[in-house]
Amino acid sequence: MYFGLSASRVVHQFPLLLPSHWIKFTVAAMKIALSPIELYAAEENAALTKSCINPASCDIFCNVIDNYGDIGVSWRLARQLANEFRLNVRMWVDDLASFARLCPEADAALEIQNCRGVEVRLWHADAFNPLPAYRPPSPASGESEVRGAEPAGAEGTAGEANLSNVIPADLVIEAFSCTLPESYLAAMMEIANKSDQSQAIWINLEYLSAENWVEGCHKLPSPRPPLTRYFFFPGFTKRTGGLLLERDLLARRDAFLNDELQQKVFWKSIGMQMPAADTLKISLFAYENAALEGLFDAWVSGEQPVLCLVPEGRILPQVVQYFADAMPVNSPLPPTGEGVEERACYSRGNLQVRVLPFVEQELYDELLWACDINFVRGEDSCVRAQWAGKPFVWQIYPQHDAVHWEKLQAFLDLYDAALSPEAARAMQGLWRAWNGGAGGVAWAEFDAARAELDERAKSWARELSENNLALNLLDFFQEIGRMRAFEIEGQ
Numbered sequence: 001m002y003f004g005l006s007a008s009r010v011v012h013q014f015p016l017l018l019p020s021h022w023i024k025f026t027v028a029a030m031k032i033a034l035s036p037i038e039l040y041a042a043e044e045n046a047a048l049t050k051s052c053i054n055p056a057s058c059d060i061f062c063n064v065i066d067n068y069g070d071i072g073v074s075w076r077l078a079r080q081l082a083n084e085f086r087l088n089v090r091m092w093v094d095d096l097a098s099f100a101r102l103c104p105e106a107d108a109a110l111e112i113q114n115c116r117g118v119e120v121r122l123w124h125a126d127a128f129n130p131l132p133a134y135r136p137p138s139p140a141s142g143e144s145e146v147r148g149a150e151p152a153g154a155e156g157t158a159g160e161a162n163l164s165n166v167i168p169a170d171l172v173i174e175a176f177s178c179t180l181p182e183s184y185l186a187a188m189m190e191i192a193n194k195s196d197q198s199q200a201i202w203i204n205l206e207y208l209s210a211e212n213w214v215e216g217c218h219k220l221p222s223p224r225p226p227l228t229r230y231f232f233f234p235g236f237t238k239r240t241g242g243l244l245l246e247r248d249l250l251a252r253r254d255a256f257l258n259d260e261l262q263q264k265v266f267w268k269s270i271g272m273q274m275p276a277a278d279t280l281k282i283s284l285f286a287y288e289n290a291a292l293e294g295l296f297d298a299w300v301s302g303e304q305p306v307l308c309l310v311p312e313g314r315i316l317p318q319v320v321q322y323f324a325d326a327m328p329v330n331s332p333l334p335p336t337g338e339g340v341e342e343r344a345c346y347s348r349g350n351l352q353v354r355v356l357p358f359v360e361q362e363l364y365d366e367l368l369w370a371c372d373i374n375f376v377r378g379e380d381s382c383v384r385a386q387w388a389g390k391p392f393v394w395q396i397y398p399q400h401d402a403v404h405w406e407k408l409q410a411f412l413d414l415y416d417a418a419l420s421p422e423a424a425r426a427m428q429g430l431w432r433a434w435n436g437g438a439g440g441v442a443w444a445e446f447d448a449a450r451a452e453l454d455e456r457a458k459s460w461a462r463e464l465s466e467n468n469l470a471l472n473l474l475d476f477f478q479e480i481g482r483m484r485a486f487e488i489e490g491q
């Protein structure tokens with residue numbers, strides 16, 4: 001097993017807390033996945049307890065409601081847990097077509113497949129029914145003893161997907177309250193009824209919000225005897241779960257920003273020469289937005305040339321409409337057929353718009369790094385824009401009861417606290433206008449504050465990087481393990 005913290009450091013951090021029968025259990029459990037050296041250290045060091053161990057396996061459940069946010073976050077977390085922390089990760093997703101947009105090598109027709117170190121499973125309505133009886137793994141049957149880690153295909157061929165022997169993982173993540181399948185829950189309960197110490201740790205990963213109440217709700221338990229579900233809130237302050245950040249992301253970003261060759265390769269990959277130094281490069285990923293026309297007008301008549309890169313998506317019909325009386329220029333695609341407008345290039349006044357294909361998730365970061373300002377939407381692209389360390393404009397996911405305005409303001413209050421009143425006003429002005437349907441009027445002020453907004457974007461990314469969601473999640477797993485061990489001990 002790979003430890004986020006080295007075994008010796010963990011042992012050092014968590015001195016002997018538990019009685020010897022626990023230590024015996026722990027060492028036995030660790031044998032499953034430790035390297036020989038780690039195992040040696042584990043057996044030698046009697047202070048090693050269950051509380052120090054990362055989970056060996058993780059199930060992530062994702063129900064795609066709309067757009068790409070739910071799957072975007074789930075997929076990012078799945079990859080990170082599998083590749084950086086060496087967990088056996090299964091991601092259950094009910095919409096493989098959406099997943100395949102983020103991970104083009106995925107086959108939307110397969111029930112079970114392995115993508116980038118993650119076992120990806122189609123979660124369809126009856127996937128776990130009829131309700132399977134939980135069978136503890138038995139060496140005689142040859143089943144894996146690592147929960148949640150039975151190899152793909154062990155349950156039949158991908159098409160058949162006989163799921164009757166799905167064993168819940170050590171760590172179960174229910175993304176955005178998607179509701180676990182009943183039979184999976186039943187299997188979790190059965191394990192818990194047999195032995196409290198080996199029950200899965202069940203986390204509900206919540207939506208991101210900067211609102212104050214999040215700190216109070218982060219890590220709260222919600223008992224569902226014999227199980228407990230814990231709420232885990234991403235967030236922007238130390239008392240929240242932090243944000244998803246891959247170990248090497250900021251280093252890769254900096255390498256990209258300091259290397260003209262990498263930048264040229266990027267521009268070439270989207271069919272362009274590197275733009276002239278005086279061109280303002282803007283990416284625009286957005287929902288339908290009545291403010292678009294005003295914003296485009298401002299860029300058309302502005303003093304600085306603007307190159308606006310629009311990944312295909314919901315704003316596209318409006319972009320096409322804006323240029324309705326202009327022929328696309330330099331379209332790399334033939335002039336008929338679906339998708340022509342999606343790859344088109346338009347130009348008016350000082351504005352050039354280039355429509356880009358939706359790229360795989362890892363490449364989207366490069367687009368954000370390559371631009372001077374990023375317009376983003378929803379949740380995950382908004383976080384990525386923050387890691388890019390560039391000024392950004394967030395179109396929040398609109399909610400019918402308008403509570404999204406409070407979420408927007410809560411974020412602005414945090415972010416703007418370190419800005420001068422002028423820059424704060426400029427940022428708030430454009431953000432509120434963009435979300436309220438009137439982008440053009442606020443552009444000039446935002447543009448004028450750019451130098452300060454640039455600096456703030458960099459310092460903000462630095463501050464946030466100290467609060468890493470995946471690390472916090474695994475720490476929390478260990479924290480719950482320790483709590484349970486104390487409870488058992490106290491009985």
Ligand code: TRH
Pocket residue numbers: 065066067068069070071072073101102207285311357358359360361362364377378379380381382397
């Ligand atoms: O797609 P979204 O609008 O998702 C939304 C929000 O998450 C919202 O909070 C949620 O409630 C709602 O869905 C149901 O925006 P988001 O979150 O930015 O997700 C987009 C994902 O797509 C993100 O992971 C980045 C990725 N992406 C690519 O992989 N390639 C691309 O070319 C682009 C533009 C985005």
